Amino acid sequence: TAKQQGRNRFNYFAPFMQEATRARLILANEMRDALMQNQFRVLYQPVMELSSGKLVKAEALVRWQHPTRGLLCPSEFIPVAEHTGAIVGIGDWVFRQAAQTAKRMQVLHDKNFQVAVNGSICQFLEGGFNVAEWLDYLAELRLAPNSIIVEVTESLLLEADHTVVHKLQALHHAGIALSLDDFGTGYCSVAFLKRYALDFLKIDPSFLMENDAGADLCEAVIALAHKLGIRVIAEGVENQRQQAQLQAAGCDFGQGYVFSRPITSDELDDLLSSVDKPINIHRTAC
Numbered sequence: 001t002a003k004q005q006g007r008n009r010f011n012y013f014a015p016f017m018q019e020a021t022r023a024r025l026i027l028a029n030e031m032r033d034a035l036m037q038n039q040f041r042v043l044y045q046p047v048m049e050l051s052s053g054k055l056v057k058a059e060a061l062v063r064w065q066h067p068t069r070g071l072l073c074p075s076e077f078i079p080v081a082e083h084t085g086a087i088v089g090i091g092d093w094v095f096r097q098a099a100q101t102a103k104r105m106q107v108l109h110d111k112n113f114q115v116a117v118n119g120s121i122c123q124f125l126e127g128g129f130n131v132a133e134w135l136d137y138l139a140e141l142r143l144a145p146n147s148i149i150v151e152v153t154e155s156l157l158l159e160a161d162h163t164v165v166h167k168l169q170a171l172h173h174a175g176i177a178l179s180l181d182d183f184g185t186g187y188c189s190v191a192f193l194k195r196y197a198l199d200f201l202k203i204d205p206s207f208l209m210e211n212d213a214g215a216d217l218c219e220a221v222i223a224l225a226h227k228l229g230i231r232v233i234a235e236g237v238e239n240q241r242q243q244a245q246l247q248a249a250g251c252d253f254g255q256g257y258v259f260s261r262p263i264t265s266d267e268l269d270d271l272l273s274s275v276d277k278p279i280n281i282h283r284t285a286c
């Protein structure tokens with residue numbers, strides 16, 4: 001399997017290999033030691049409560065500080081990590097970082113602060129993360145499980161076999177919050193929203209109202225989610241017009257460049273300290 005392959009080094013390249021394939025194999029090789037060499041970083045993107053303008057949550061987004069290639073965005077290495085199975089180790093590490101940050105923000109600023117992590121399908125299969133280990137870590141930190149949100153995609157729910165469903169249920173029963181990421185880009189049926197006891201639904205940026213029809217659609221999704229007891233986070237909110245429309249449509253939370261780019265945990269701490277200042281941090285990194 002792909003996961004077993006990931007445990008072997010790829011130390012030669014057949015001449016017929018495509019350049020892109022070679023590049024991926026090199027990256028997969030380099031990734032094996034990246035975790036031990038502490039090359040991964042986690043940035044946190046603020047999530048605002050739209051009604052109050054308060055910063056109440058953040059999403060953990062991984063980066064790879066590559067020794068020669070600079071700071072790599074998830075799109076440049078997560079697919080490789082998923083293919084080799086390295087995502088399991090990376091995901092566990094991101095989870096622990098996220099939990100530490102949630103603890104720090106709760107102690108310093110807001111006892112209800114939540115941090116979200118992204119989940120890949122491989123993490124939910126056999127050999128993926130261990131729910132009991134995650135819960136032990138939270139207990140060690142004295143962090144309530146509902147301080148953590150696990151984001152999954154529609155395709156993960158669609159592909160869900162019994163192992164995946166079992167883990168989703170275990171997280172839910174432990175009190176960890178579940179969020180459906182990138183909603184509107186896949187083929188999730190409304191029935192899924194109810195079946196998986198979701199706490200949050202994240203509306204994909206591609207779904208945001210560019211016109212009246214889009215606004216109606218957004219409003220309908222928000223109303224439907226609320227009917228099912230699910231709160232809505234709009235992603236990729238880039239301008240004040242979108243922010244105002246979402247607020248008018250009853251959307252609960254917003255995340256996007258109009259509020260802040262992904263930032264370090266120290267910057268998050270600063271941001272939460274400067275409650276009086278309007279939040280507007282712009283960084284050029286991915």
Ligand code: C2E
Pocket residue numbers: 045060061062073074075078087091094118119120151181182205235236237238255256257258262286
């Ligand atoms: P996502 O979970 O949907 O995360 C939102 C992405 O949108 C992030 O990209 C974020 O930087 C970007 N974004 C935020 N606000 C705006 C905006 O206003 N406009 C636009 N155009 N984009 C915005 P990023 O950090 O590059 O992450 C990309 C994807 O990589 C994430 O999408 C997520 O699916 C995945 N990812 C990130 N971290 C992890 C991780 O630790 N584990 C796993 N499995 N996947 C991860």
Ligand code: MG
Pocket residue numbers: 059118151181
């Ligand atoms: Mg996400």
Ligand code: MG
Pocket residue numbers: 181182202204235
């Ligand atoms: Mg998303």
Ligand code: MG
Pocket residue numbers: 181182
């Ligand atoms: Mg995504």
